[in-house]
Amino acid sequence: MDFTGRTVIVTGAGSGIGRATTRLFAGAGALVLGVGRRREALAGTAGRDEAISVHVADLRDPAAPEEIVSAAVARWGRLDVLVNNAGATKIMPLAETTADGVADLFTLNVTAPSLLARHALPHLRATAGCVVNVSSTFGHRPLPGGAHYAATKAAVEQLTRSWALELAPTGVRVNAVAPGPTESEALTAAGLPAATVEQIKSDEAARIPLGRRGDPGEVATWILRLADPSATWLTGQILTVDGGLELV
Template structure:
């Protein structure tokens, strides 16, 4: 089979769904991976050239089964987008170990497990890995001890992947989104937080899911053939403006 394929985790909504649609638009087949079976199947039913697979990326057995299913169905795996993630915000002293491990198991362990399982397939085609971190992994902020630390680890894991897998022609890069106008963000961000972000971001607005997806798709394309080990902050310039916002301290 010669049609290029890609695996997108966390594909049932948000950035993962937007990325899926952009890959489809350029002619790739997409394996849509998510642990929310109902949402995944509902979205996949509206698309063509997709393979929905219910999988919790923090579970080694499920990841192994998912990767085998995708490889059998598609015959090849050209790119892996490690987008699945969870957010848990709160003060350090209120973050229990259970909450800490819940975030790490998906945000970090999931990236490790999916990448490791995909490597044999990516070697055959000199494929690409794109890991989704966050601006919270590049700059400290309040209430993000587990989330921010997990995303900082993803940035370093990306560099480890680039250093070790480059000899096989596999490129590994990372995208660190800033504030993105998702339905969830708009539901939980207060007017005060929205105004604070507007003032702190040089472009004076939230990003869109499609804008993040465009960077991901670029990193998997031939136009990025000499780009590896990099983290691109798709954040409207937010990283350049300092750390912490008073509106995000409680």
């Protein structure tokens, strides 16, 4: 996969899948704008790689999507790939569901990627570029106790299919990767105690046919493959990368 001369925006680039994706794109020749809320985490992603620039932003800010796209285009004059990776996980049983909890999840997991894609669209049309959304295996399987998180990812998958049809005449491709449980900071960021996080990880690994949780780099590889400029006839697809979890 050769992305030389192409520019990429990756959200949620400070850790996990976003960090691995940012570094992998840069290694494949792309110029990458890594976006996240934590400046130090983004600096850790970029290291000394001159192909990686960073942009600190909270995607829940309605002005952030336009600012992010403008920053990439101002720096490099074009945009070829948008990776909507940023998102939040929240354990919220129905008996504990609140309006604010639901709204926060949908703002970050659904509204933000929608607005990013909107502002990126003119530039992606100009380059016959693509969007890669990051869903979850729980976007198409139930998640007791986390129904609203699963609902946001189901929304991402339907956005992917609908945008793919809508944008096909313009040459812009839209696909998604749906990772299973992957090593990241998501569970800790959801506010769960350390012991609970470790128990969840152990339980997940036991259910996965391949016997373990995923590595961020394994998911990042498929993000690049979906964005590969040579994948010119692939659009509207949801690729599940979950160690076989959706089979059980």
